[in-house]
Structures are given as C-alpha cells and as structure tokens.
Amino acid sequence: MRMRWLGAAAMIALTGAADPVPPRIFIASDSTAQDYKPEKYPQSGWGTMLRCAAPGVTIENRAIGGRSTNSFIREGRLDKIAADLRKGDTLLIQFGHNDASVDKPERYTTIDQYKANLRRMLDVAKTAGARAVILTPVARRDFRSGVEQPSFPTYADAAREVAKATRTPLLDLGKASQAMVQAAGPDASRAYYLHYDGAAGAPGYPNGVSDDTHFSELGARKIADLVAVGLKATRLPVARRITPHVPALTRTTPAGGPSCG
Structure with a gap:
C-alpha cells in the first residue's frame, strides 16, 4: 500500500497535477476599467465585469483612474505588476484617455512616448x-x-502600430465599442454611461451626473463582453478560459452591483 502511495505521489510530482497554477489576467488601465467601491455605484469598470466571463481565472485589476501610460509608470504601478507577474499570466494594456490630456502635464503623453x-x-x-x-x-x-x-x-492608431510591429495580439476595443454605441443610437446609449438626475437614486451621484466617458453598470457589462469576445478570438492560452455572451454581461437591467449571478 505504501509503495502504491509513493508511486502516485511521484506521478503527481512529475505532472504537476497536485498544485496547478491558476491562470491570472492582469489589467493595466485607467478609470474605464478599474474596480469601484459600492458608494461610487453605478459607476463601474469593464475590468470588474470581465470576471463574469472568466470563471476560474483570477483578475488582478490594477487599473486606476486618471492615469496615463506616463503617470502609471512614474508612480511605480508598472513596477508592482512586474514584481507580481509570472509565467502563464496575461497582461491587458489599455490606455489613451488620459494620455491625451494636453492641459494636464502630469498625465499628458506624446504619441512617441505612448509608443515607448x-x-x-x-x-x-x-x-x-x-x-x-x-x-x-x-x-x-x-x-x-x-x-x-x-x-x-x-492614440488608437499608435496602439495598433505597436501591436503590429511587436506581433502582439490586439483587441480593437475602440472600434468595437464605437460600433456598439452607434448601434444603440444617441438616446439609448446614454444608459451605458453615467447619465442620472438627482432623483435617480444613484448613490455615487446624489446631485445627478452627465458623463459620456465613464460607464454605468450596464455599460461596463457590455464593454466587458466585447473584451471577452476579443480575448476568445486570440490564440492565447487564456482564451479557452473565456466565455463571452454570458447572461451576466448581456443583461438589459442593472443588478445593482457587480454581481455575476
């Protein structure tokens, strides 16, 4: 009996089946992707909702509001990712909104800097x-x-150029989300962003809000589904772990939070 146990243990050690390393997705991005505290609801990030399309995958969402590639690097956030990233992980990189802030020198990034x-x-x-x-x-x-x-x-063109030159998979989220917003139209697409009056009961905005950059819960779910579709189409190992169009991402009414149920 002891010899059988030792033999099985040896096989497990050789195959690595005893302690498989769970897959992880790291997200380096800005406020459009970041996680938010409940008191900011309904503001939501697509990185939060991507978890619904990736059961069994740990999402390390390092996105943070107001950051460009310059400020993200300068503040040491990329260094922290570098310290934690390991073989088998996937790093999603989405910037541009804050890089274009010419009036905010702490954020602004020239196209050449952005590429670098x-x-x-x-x-x-x-x-x-x-x-x-x-x-x-x-x-x-x-x-x-x-x-x-x-x-x-x-910035979108610069991202495409870098991806092509380095043979890095590209998710053209700009074009995909532009098409999504166009399909919804000027009125219905308001539901994807932060448009609430003071009587709407939005905890994060008691006085109302009109914001065409940041996402509502429904908008974040829609964008996360676009990201899931793009990841599924890559040949990366993580692709087999991704399931687009799950009910949590295609729902048409808010859940009141980031639930995947």
Missing part, C-alpha cells in the same frame, strides 16, 4: 514569461449628426 511606454509594458510581460494584449482606447459617447465619433484616434 507600451513597448515598456510589453517588455515587462515578456521578461515574466507572460503574454500581453494591447487594447485600443475604449469609446466615449460622442455623437455628431447622429454618428458616433472615433475616440482618441491618434
């Missing part, structure tokens, strides 16, 4: 043995004569 910063993030993933994915900046709600406009097009 993306490459630096890719190097962090490569050094760790992780896989990286570049995402173009997610769409703002910006209709002109009934047509949703591209958001941060020069």
Whole structure:
C-alpha cells in the first residue's frame, strides 16, 4: 500500500497535477476599467465585469483612474505588476484617455512616448514569461449628426502600430465599442454611461451626473463582453478560459452591483 502511495505521489510530482497554477489576467488601465467601491455605484469598470466571463481565472485589476501610460509608470504601478507577474499570466494594456490630456502635464503623453511606454509594458510581460494584449482606447459617447465619433484616434492608431510591429495580439476595443454605441443610437446609449438626475437614486451621484466617458453598470457589462469576445478570438492560452455572451454581461437591467449571478 505504501509503495502504491509513493508511486502516485511521484506521478503527481512529475505532472504537476497536485498544485496547478491558476491562470491570472492582469489589467493595466485607467478609470474605464478599474474596480469601484459600492458608494461610487453605478459607476463601474469593464475590468470588474470581465470576471463574469472568466470563471476560474483570477483578475488582478490594477487599473486606476486618471492615469496615463506616463503617470502609471512614474508612480511605480508598472513596477508592482512586474514584481507580481509570472509565467502563464496575461497582461491587458489599455490606455489613451488620459494620455491625451494636453492641459494636464502630469498625465499628458506624446504619441512617441505612448509608443515607448507600451513597448515598456510589453517588455515587462515578456521578461515574466507572460503574454500581453494591447487594447485600443475604449469609446466615449460622442455623437455628431447622429454618428458616433472615433475616440482618441491618434492614440488608437499608435496602439495598433505597436501591436503590429511587436506581433502582439490586439483587441480593437475602440472600434468595437464605437460600433456598439452607434448601434444603440444617441438616446439609448446614454444608459451605458453615467447619465442620472438627482432623483435617480444613484448613490455615487446624489446631485445627478452627465458623463459620456465613464460607464454605468450596464455599460461596463457590455464593454466587458466585447473584451471577452476579443480575448476568445486570440490564440492565447487564456482564451479557452473565456466565455463571452454570458447572461451576466448581456443583461438589459442593472443588478445593482457587480454581481455575476
């Protein structure tokens, strides 16, 4: 009996089946992806909702509001990811909203700097043995004569250029979300963003809010589903762990929080 147990233990040790390393997705991004405390509801980030499409995957959401590639790196946030990232992980990189803030020098990033910063993030993933994915900046709600406009097009083009040059998987979230907003139209698409009056009972905005950049719960769910679709289409190992179009991401009424039920 003892010999059988030792034999089984040896096989487990050889195969690594006893303690499999759970897959992880790290997110380096801004307020459009970040996790929020309940008192900020209904403001929500797509990184929070991506968990609904990735059962069994740990989502390390390092996104934080107001950050560009420059400030994210300068504050040591990329260094913290580098310290934690390991072989088998996936790093999602989405910036551009704050990089374009010419009037905020602590955030502003030139196109050349933006490209260099993306490459630096890719190097962090490569050094760790992780896989990286570049995402173009997610769409703002910006209709002109009934047509949703591209958001941060020069940064989106730069992201595409870096992805192509480095052969990094690209999720063109900008184009996908632009099409989503266009399909909903000027009126219905308001539900994806923060549009509430003071009587709407939104805990985070008792005086109301009109914001075409940040997402409501429903908007974050919709964007997370777009990200899930894009990840599923890659050839990365994590793709088999992703399930797009789950009910939690396609629901048409709010759940009152980030529930995946």
